Amino acid sequence: MHPTTAPAPSHLACAHCGDDCPEQPIRLAVRPELSFCCQGCKAVYELLDANNLCRYYAFDEHPGQKVQAVELPGRFDYLDTETVQAQLLSFRSDTLARLTLHLPQMHCASCIYLLEHLYQLNPGVRESRVNFLRKEINISYQPAHTSLKEVVQLLASLGYEPQITLAELGAQPRHSSRMLYYQLGLAAFCFGNVMLLAFPDYLAVTGQLGAQFGRFFGYLSLVLALPVLLFSARGFYRSAWAGLRQRTINLDFPISLGLTALFLVSGFDILLQRGPGYLDSFTGLVFFMLIGKWVQQRTYDALRFDRDFTSYFPVAVTLLTAEGEQSVSVKDLKVGHRIRVRNQEVVPADAMLMRGTGQIDYSFVSGESVPVGKVAGEVVYAGGRQLGEAVELEVVREVSQGYLTQLWNNPAFQKAEKQTLESYANKVGRYFVAVTLLLAAGTVLYWLPRDQAMMWRAFTSVLVIACPCALSLATPFALGSALTVFGRHKFYLKNSAVAEVLGRATTIVFDKTGTLTDVKRSAVEYQDPTLTRREQQAVAAVVAQSTHPLSQRLAAELPAGALPVTGFREVPGQGLSGVVDGLLVKVGAAAFVAAAGQPELRAAGSATTTDHLQSRVYVSLDGGARQGCYIFRNVYRPELPAVLSELSRRYRLAVLSGDNDTEQDRLRELFGPQAELRFRQSPQDKLDYIAGLKRRGETVVMVGDGLNDAGALQQADAGIALTDTLTNFSPACDAILDAGSFGQFGTFLRFTQDCLQVVLATFVLSFVYNGVGLGLALQGKFSPIVSAILMPISSLSVILFATLLVRLAACKHKL
Amino acid sequence: MEIIFGLITISLIVAVFFLLAFVWAVRSRQYDDTYTPAVRMLFDDNEGPAEQQTP
Structure with missing residues (x-):
């Protein structure tokens, strides 16, 4: 089924990409009810139609991608070179070649349909398989019939240009995530079986069935629990060890301690035939905590954030x-x-x-x-x-010595080393260890003179119950669902630690150009004699021929009319000229447009054609008979005043601008008297300013967009890159915010604060369980059956509690 | 009641079989992408040339 055209003629949606069509949309001769916004979209439609692939339009409404304007040939020539092919292709023989490409534009079911039917468009393609979550396509083609370049060109012509960058050429570590599945599967298998074997103990029937079953079951459980300790729980031990080596104690340390105590106590109990041990609790704990890890990994597996400048x-x-x-x-x-x-x-x-x-x-x-x-x-x-x-x-200068690379090599970028990710969980974990060890020592001192056997039992029970399993589940589930909520509103966070930082933020720093201003939406003013509609159409026809951003912006502003242009000429950096219906149209810099004998315009134009917030494009018609100029003014994002008035009540605000201070008054008005406004800031200045704020103990969130903010974004506790098109490159950062969602920025921040409250509430809940267990342990009443009941209840209730409360908070904020 | 030893052993062997099946599933990349196959099965591969053209 084809998409039906919109009823209102002025807002006709393009049948391919869904964008608004120009006033006179491009029609298809065979199917006049379909309208297109540009020739590119029409070309894609015709290509798909000719190859019987129009079901593309059936799965999603307007699935298409706006195809870039005409490209110069030879752009993909490098794909023919041997070295590039050797790096890109994962398999290669005379009859078959295979490679994986990253297609950031992939976004819906229709994309999957089209990309998996590439063989209909290029018979040389044997098979193409999409991994939607990773936005990857795996293509097998026959080198005898087609080439890598042709395949990539086909993808680009459909609007899915693959992202082939220096970073992509490196080895692609893909298999680390599978390890978690193996660990989880093994833990589930052992947990299930150990629980079955422990079941007779729950019902206290072992007594009647004789000790032989108890012993057999005990040894079997021990055999089943051993792989869980050695393989499934390996991640916790590793992380605890890594923390110790950096002289910090993270949450995984008490977990490892508890797990070790559980396993050793159970092992001794079973081998010395003193009891059934806690192996069901042990395997269950590992299983539940691995689920927590899995949830955490799933939430941001799809997002590949670790892009550096080489991706660009x-x-x-x-x-x-x-x-x-x-x-x-x-x-x-x-x-x-x-x-x-x-x-x-x-x-x-x-x-x-x-x-x-x-x-x-x-x-x-x-x-x-x-x-x-x-x-x-x-x-x-x-x-x-x-x-x-x-x-x-x-x-x-060589690539590694360039200006950008120097900026990138700034120490701020070694963020992996520094501990900004000091999460609540780790902080709590440290106190947890101290309290546990104190309590354990206390029980030893208390029971030592009274009852040696009891001392041993109480001491191990304390270590066992102190395993902060529920605590470790709180953060991944609460902040994991928060990340999902944000993802739905096109705000993508690198991990849950970023959500924590956002919730604790005290200062928000904005970059000006591109962040506060909207590069796409500049206001166009026309000065001097007004042009007739016909003349405007003539100008539009000329500027439509050019790919210069200002030309395209002007073309979008003027009434479109598909008038033929003859003698079109573009002088790069100067302007355009063309003849429309006998009318000579010149558009561009003042010096280019001015005819001889008009020195005043020439002088005015050469002085400043571009200052920082406005650009001028001069127009002359009919050899200078009528002339004027269009002024493009960068405008602030329309949502800005609302967002700022909300933020200024709760945060310290600052603006760092690379431009001069002509806009100071307007910014002051927007940001209020307290905000700090800094102009003429170099990338290094921005970075230093943020470092200074951090030294004063502020938690800084930086919102920027360009590569020259990259240093500041990295230096800040949380760097948010604002981007107009998510598929475009954006500098390395902790979060990416779609410009369309900028208006909700204040709501996002309030939501993260609520999520932190949820995490803290969940901590309290898990402490209650630990407290109950500890109470029993101190009296020496903690038994395997109590553990077997308490452990799953605490884990499951924490998971439910965290997820539900975050959903509730999301509803409250209408997210 | 000795039969319990035999039964438990058999049940464990069956369970190990399922564990191996799971390992095989992970190894054969079935867990690499849990979204696309659900969409892919909706596509008709032997579609006729004309019928889906009707709006």
Whole structure:
């Protein structure tokens, strides 16, 4: 079934991607009821239609991806090179090649359908299998009939351009997660069987059946519990040991202590035939705690956050040698190499522009949307994206020495080493150990003069009951469901520790450009004589031909009319010109637009065409007969005042801007008198400022977007990257927030605070269980049967309690 | 009542068989992706050319 067109003619949704169509949508000749927003979408539809794959549109409404504007050929040429293929392909023979690609655009059932039917579009593809949760596709193809490049080109033409980056080329460790399944399966198997064997003890029937069964069952349980101790529980011992080596005590330490005590006591009891032991509790504890780990892992397995700048850099670059063009790996670039960077390609290393006009889009680096013009002789920093013609550059610094890489190598990035992830659970765990050991010592002192056998029993019981199993389940289940709730609102957290930090935050620091301002939505004003509708359409027709962001922004603003353009010419960095219906239209910089004999405009234009918050595009029609200019003003996100007024009541706020202070008054008004506003901040300044706040004991949350915020994002206790398109690259951070959900940011923070309350409440609950058990243990009344009842009840009730309360909190905040 | 020893042993062997089946399932990647197969089974592979074209 095809999607039906929307009733309102002005808001026609594109049949492919669902975006709003222009006023005169592009129609299909054979099926005029379908409208498309652009030629790209129409092309994809026609391709799918021709190959009988239109069921793509049946599984989800408007599943399509907006296809990028025309690409220059040769963009995927590097995929033909031997070194890249050797790194990408997981299997290779003359008849078959196999590889796994990461497709961040994958988002619905329709995507799965289309991607698994690639063989209908390219007969050389043997099979393609999707792993939706990981957003990966595994493709097998016949090298005799198609090539890697063709496969990737096909994917890109459908709107699923694979993310092939330096980082992807490394070894892909994929199998660590399976270990947990083995551990969990083994624990479940042993737990079930040990519980069955312990069942006669619960009913106290062993007495009648004779001691022989008891002994047999005991030995069998011991045999079954041994693999649980050695294999399933290995993770807890490892983590406790790692903590000890760093001279900290984490929650896994008391867990390991309790587990060891449980197993040893049970082993002695069974071997010395003193009783049935606690092996059912032991295996059960391990099983439940592994479930907690599994839940934790599942929540954020799908998100791959560990991207660094290498995920953004291209894999290969076109090297110019005496023999001609050659595709080489970026890692092999040396100082003095000549490279060619085409339209939409990223400059991989700091380099000097040798030939061509650079239009470098640094939006990933600085958040600034307007490209920066560069002329021959100027140095272009790595990370910028070239728009327009192909340019030749000479590398001045190797990739590993570049400006961005230097920024990245700042000590702040060794975050893995530092203990920001000091979670509540670990803090509580430390006191827990102290209290347990004190109590155990107390029982020894109390019973020693009275009853030696009782002393031994009470001492081990204390260690056994003190195992903080329920405690270890509280955080994964409470914050795990919180992460799921956030995920539904397009706020993705790296792990549950980030949720804790957000709940404890005291200061929130914002970057300005791209974070507070909306790069996509600039306000367009027109100055000077108003144009007729027809003239506007003529301008629109010309700017629609260009891929420059300002042109596209202008095209979206003006009434569209598919007027034919003749003699179109684009001078990169200068402007466009074209003839529409005999009317000469020139759009661009003042100097480009101005006809001879209009010096005043030329002078005005060359002074400032781009200042920090506004950009101007000049228009002249009919050789200067009518002219004016469009002013693009960056606007603040519309949700900003509401979000800020909510946040300023509860947090200290600060703004760090790389720009000058022209906007100071407006920001002051938005942020209130207490907020700290800092301008002209370099990436290092931002990083230092946050480090200073942390030294004063603040818990800092940084919200930024560009790569130049990356240092500050890492330095902060929690770094949140704000992004307009989730599939785009965003700098390394602890959380990613979709710009569309920015309005709910205040609600998110309040929700995390509630979740922390839930965690604390769950801690109290689990302490109650531990307290009851301890009370019994101190009196020497703790028996295997009490343990067998108390243990599953405490674990299950903590799981239920944590999950339900978080859901309740989510409902309260309407999340 | 000696039969209990035999029965327990047999039940354990059966249980070990299921454990091995689970290990096999994990090894054959059935737990790597628990979402896509549920969607994949909804696709008709032998779809006719015309019928799904009707809106």
